[in-house]
Amino acid sequence: MTTRHFLTLLDLEPTELHQIIHRAIALKKSPNLRGESLKNKTLAMFFEKSSTRTRVSFEVAMNQLGGSALFLSPSDTQLGRGESIEDSAKVISRMVDVITIRTFEHEKLQRFAEHSRVPVINALTDGYHPCQLLADMQTFFEHRGDIAGKTVAWIGDGYNMCQSYINAAKQFDFTLNIACPEGFDPDAQLLAENADRVHIVRDPVAAVKDASLVTTDVWASMGQEEEQRIRREKFQPYQVTRQLMAEAAPDALFMHCLPAHRGEEVSAEVLDAPDSVVWDEAENRLHAQMALLEFLCAD
Numbered sequence: 001m002t003t004r005h006f007l008t009l010l011d012l013e014p015t016e017l018h019q020i021i022h023r024a025i026a027l028k029k030s031p032n033l034r035g036e037s038l039k040n041k042t043l044a045m046f047f048e049k050s051s052t053r054t055r056v057s058f059e060v061a062m063n064q065l066g067g068s069a070l071f072l073s074p075s076d077t078q079l080g081r082g083e084s085i086e087d088s089a090k091v092i093s094r095m096v097d098v099i100t101i102r103t104f105e106h107e108k109l110q111r112f113a114e115h116s117r118v119p120v121i122n123a124l125t126d127g128y129h130p131c132q133l134l135a136d137m138q139t140f141f142e143h144r145g146d147i148a149g150k151t152v153a154w155i156g157d158g159y160n161m162c163q164s165y166i167n168a169a170k171q172f173d174f175t176l177n178i179a180c181p182e183g184f185d186p187d188a189q190l191l192a193e194n195a196d197r198v199h200i201v202r203d204p205v206a207a208v209k210d211a212s213l214v215t216t217d218v219w220a221s222m223g224q225e226e227e228q229r230i231r232r233e234k235f236q237p238y239q240v241t242r243q244l245m246a247e248a249a250p251d252a253l254f255m256h257c258l259p260a261h262r263g264e265e266v267s268a269e270v271l272d273a274p275d276s277v278v279w280d281e282a283e284n285r286l287h288a289q290m291a292l293l294e295f296l297c298a299d
C-alpha cells in the first residue's frame with residue numbers, strides 16, 4: 001500500500017476529510033472511544049519555527065492514543081547542520097511511524113515526504129496549514145452544521161492560512177471571499193484553479209456580505225518580522241472590528257488560528273465576543289489531529 005501524506009487538504013478525498021471531522025467530534029464527545037490505537041507508535045515532530053498549539057496538540061494526541069512523540073529542532077539535529085532533507089527523511093522514517101514538520105518552503109516538506117517511508121504531516125509551511133483547517137471545519141460543524149453551500153470571508157494576508165482556506169472551499173464545498181490588500185494575494189494559479197468558488201473582493205465590507213464565517217490571521221507571519229511596520233500600514237483597513245462583523249450574516253462566527261494580535265488584525269471586542277469561537281477552534285486542534293493520526297497510522 002502506498003504511504004498517505006497530509007501536506008495539503010488536497011491529499012485526502014472530501015469524503016475522507018469529512019470522516020476525520022466526524023471522528024474528531026466523536027472523540028471529543030466520548031473520550032472512551034480513544035482506545036490505544038497508536039500503542040507503541042512514535043511521532044517525530046520537526047519544528048523550524050515556533051509553535052504552541054501545534055506542538056502541544058500533536059504531543060498530547062499521541063499520548064492519549066497510547067503512543068509517544070519526539071520533539072526535534074534544527075539546533076539539536078543534523079538537519080540543522082546541513083544533512084540533506086532526503087537523507088534525513090530516509091533515516092528518520094525507518095525509526096518512527098509518522099512525522100510532522102513545520103518549516104518555511106512548502107517544497108522542502110514535499111521533498112521530505114517523497115523520501116519518507118511513513119506518513120508525513122504538514123504542521124505549517126509558508127504555503128499551507130492544513131491541520132488548522134481540520135480544526136476550523138470541525139468547529140464550524142459543531143456550532144453551525146455542514147459548511148457546504150455557505151459563504152466564508154477571509155480578511156487579511158493571502159498567505160498560508162488563506163491558501164488552506166482556498167483548498168477547504170474546494171474540499172468542503174463553500175464560497176470564499178478574500179479581502180486582501182493588493183500585493184498580498186494568494187498564489188495566482190491556486191486562485192485560477194478555484195475561480196468558480198473563490199473570489200478576490202478587496203473590500204472587507206463586500207467580502208463579509210452573507211458570510212457565515214469571518215476569519216483572519218496575523219499581518220506579519222513567522223519569517224516576515226522585518227516587514228512588520230510596512231504591513232501594519234498596508235493592512236490597517238483590514239482589521240476585523242465589531243462594525244465589520246455586523247455586516248456579515250446575523251449568525252456569523254469569528255475564527256482565528258491564533259496567536260492573535262488584539263488591535264491589529266482583530267479588535268479585542270471581536271476576539272473576546274460570544275460569536276468568537278477561537279478557543280474551541282484551538283482545542284479542536286487536539287481532537288482533529290487525533291482523528292488524523294488514527295486515519296493515517298492506526299493498524
Ligand code: CP
Nearest residue numbers: 051052053054257258
Ligand atoms: N495556530 C497554530 O498553528 O498555532 P501555533 O503556531 O501555536 O502552533
Ligand code: NVA
Nearest residue numbers: 161217221222257258
Ligand atoms: N500565518 C501564520 C500562522 C501561524 C499559525 C504564520 O505563518 O506565522
